[in-house]
Amino acid sequence: MRSIDESHDPRRVSWVASAQGHAEFPIQNLPFGVFSPAGGSPRGGVAIGDQILELRAALEAGIFSGEAARAAEAAAGPSLNPLMACGKNARLALRRGVSALLSADGPDRAKIEPLAARLLHNAADCTLHLPATIGSFTDFFAGIHHARNGGMRRDPNNPLNPNYKYVPVAYHSRASSVRPSGVPIRRPSGQRKAINEDAPSFGRAQKLDYELELAVWIGPGNELGEPIPIAEAGDHVFGLGLVNDWSARDVQGWESQPLGPFLAKNFGTTVSPWVITSEALAPFRVAQPPRPAGDPQPLPYLWDDADQQTGAFDIALEALLLTEGLRSKGLPPHRMSASNTTDLYWTLAQLVAHHTCGGCNLAPGDLFGTGTISGPTPEGYGSLMELSADGQRQIVLASGETRTFLQNGDEVIFRAHCRKAGCTPIGFGECRARVV
Ligand code: MN
Numbered sequence: 001m002r003s004i005d006e007s008h009d010p011r012r013v014s015w016v017a018s019a020q021g022h023a024e025f026p027i028q029n030l031p032f033g034v035f036s037p038a039g040g041s042p043r044g045g046v047a048i049g050d051q052i053l054e055l056r057a058a059l060e061a062g063i064f065s066g067e068a069a070r071a072a073e074a075a076a077g078p079s080l081n082p083l084m085a086c087g088k089n090a091r092l093a094l095r096r097g098v099s100a101l102l103s104a105d106g107p108d109r110a111k112i113e114p115l116a117a118r119l120l121h122n123a124a125d126c127t128l129h130l131p132a133t134i135g136s137f138t139d140f141f142a143g144i145h146h147a148r149n150g151g152m153r154r155d156p157n158n159p160l161n162p163n164y165k166y167v168p169v170a171y172h173s174r175a176s177s178v179r180p181s182g183v184p185i186r187r188p189s190g191q192r193k194a195i196n197e198d199a200p201s202f203g204r205a206q207k208l209d210y211e212l213e214l215a216v217w218i219g220p221g222n223e224l225g226e227p228i229p230i231a232e233a234g235d236h237v238f239g240l241g242l243v244n245d246w247s248a249r250d251v252q253g254w255e256s257q258p259l260g261p262f263l264a265k266n267f268g269t270t271v272s273p274w275v276i277t278s279e280a281l282a283p284f285r286v287a288q289p290p291r292p293a294g295d296p297q298p299l300p301y302l303w304d305d306a307d308q309q310t311g312a313f314d315i316a317l318e319a320l321l322l323t324e325g326l327r328s329k330g331l332p333p334h335r336m337s338a339s340n341t342t343d344l345y346w347t348l349a350q351l352v353a354h355h356t357c358g359g360c361n362l363a364p365g366d367l368f369g370t371g372t373i374s375g376p377t378p379e380g381y382g383s384l385m386e387l388s389a390d391g392q393r394q395i396v397l398a399s400g401e402t403r404t405f406l407q408n409g410d411e412v413i414f415r416a417h418c419r420k421a422g423c424t425p426i427g428f429g430e431c432r433a434r435v436v
Contacts, residue, residue: 003092003282007099010424014102015113016120018049023417024427025049030098031239031274031429032080034129037121042078042129046098047274047429051120058101061115063108068097079133080275084219084238084364088278091219091238095279128182128273131241132217132365134175137269138355139213139245139261139369141169144345146211146372149386165295168302168346168354170371173245174266178367180273181429184436187408188267190251205248205264207391208406208435212319212382212414214341215241215271216348216368224361230304233349234311236362239275242317242414242431243369246270249385249405271367272414272431280426281313284418288312288347301357302350311347314420315428316340317373319382320413325399333413334397337382339375410435 006012007028013020014027025031025047035045035052045052056076058064064072071094074082083091100106112119141147144164151159163169179185187208193200219238222228228236245265252264288308297303304311317340320333346354351368374382381387387395388404395403406412412435416428 003279005096007095007279008283008423010422012099013104014048015104015109016048016051016102018051019102020049022049023425024429026424026426027099027102028424029276029280029426030095031276031280032075032083033131033274034079035121035126036129038125044075044077044080044083045121047123048102050123052123052126053098053102053119054121057119061118063101063112064094064097067093072097079365080131081133081365084132084217085221087220088235091277092279095277128180130178130180130271131273131275134178134365134367135363137173137175137178137367137369138170139173139265139371140346140351141371142344142346142351143371143373143382145343145374145376145380146382146386149374149381153390165345166299168351170351170355171260173261173269173369175367177266178269178271179433181270181431181433183270184434185246185268185270186436188248188251188263190248190263191254192250193254194250200254205251206405207249207385209247209249209384210319210406210412211245211247211372212317212337212339213243213245213369213372214315214317215243216351216370217241217275218352218362218366218368219364221363221366222356222361225359226361227359228352228356228362230302230307230349230353233352234278234307236352237278237348238364239277240281240313240315240428241275242272242416242428243367244270244412244414244431244433245369245372247383249390270431270433272429274429276426276428281418283423284314284420285310286312286314286342289342298350302353304349307347307349311349312344313341314418316417316419317382318415320415321397321403322411322413323397323399323401323403323407324409325401326397329399331398333411336387336395337375337380339373339380339382341373343373343375343380344370406435408435
């Protein structure tokens, strides 16, 4: 394991009391985001327990110095793009600085704790924004179980396209319609044509679906024409979050031939607002699961021994649904599925290396979706199209309601947690939005 330091030490506790045992944001996590306090403008911060540390206030209090101060300056504004551009060493210096600042046995605690009212905001009173200005959004298809489930209706004997195990398949998606958690999603209208219909019609999408995906936030980019080698690709990943790649299946089925999704996906995408840094995730790196016997070896530009050994992540994912019926009965959200990022067929470094292998330039703040992360069995299916077999199977909720696809008022909630013996568990916070 690389980059494990005192900031990951499970014995480290914070003087911010709510951070102890916090399921998402203990002091070992320290994710970056952009928030506004009530009546204030957007600014960079770090989640700690149920509070947000304001980086500008910490800078003004003279708490950071050297590289940590430069990185805090880059992270203090209304978007994290300048911090994302800085690269790994700056991120690391800032993480260590923030960890020391918030640590109960930090060297400057006596000086810092009296400033708490200036440094901290109640997260519940703040508005969270997109963490970055997103120049480009690319959605991959790296969840092999989802790809297989999607292809079953086309050809049950060969559900995966012949390129699947060679090419990390993706399409260029729409950056302008990405919104942070909490912003409602409007059901889109579009052209639909079912297989048994002779002609298309225009109207509200009837097969509105969600897709449970990991968000990959790009840090330093590359010059146009200069591919990122696989061995360096991991250092271009700033951090991770959650993506809901909302999908109108009836629109998608008709429009996608042959160029792939367009209006079926561009009406809205939801991301979780906190970016869990590559450094925070270091203890939860694992080997990429070996390819099943008979699968082809990736081409050399996609292969790196170190990436295979530590380039995957063990992140438990959950998709939940909260309906009007559950709400009115006081019932909790219904858990639709649970899967894990080890269900991805490609590592994140392979996605970066592939995206740039022809010379395409990535920029700080670019967003990747990994593709829907489904587990191998129905309990792990990360979309309703899979869970309902494209509408043929009713899903029964604890309220007695049934679903095949989403109804208005439904709220989709994604959560993610990293747990490992000897480590403090960390979470991603929620990615949630209601269909209206
Ligand atoms: Mn997707």
